Amino acid sequence: MRESLAAGHTLTDALHFAAAAASAAADRTVGMEPKVGRASWVPQRAIGHPDAGCAMLAIAMQAAAAEITAGGTTPAGG
16 A cells, blocks of 8 residues: 555555455465464365455455545444
8 A cells, every 4th residue: 555655546546456455365365275373273174265364354445445435434333
């Protein structure tokens, strides 16, 4: 995101770029065997599923980008 902003992109565009990058990164974890964390307890069962933390970050980034694009300024729950 820092690079996008430094390149002159708007905050909204930078957030969309970051969300896309996070989503792509989560997709790339599908074939990886986990080495640490809960998934490492049953590594063969985790293969074929995205890393949960990586997927969560992608979802959060997508939600933030969508909210900023929509012009939302109300805090969550308010």
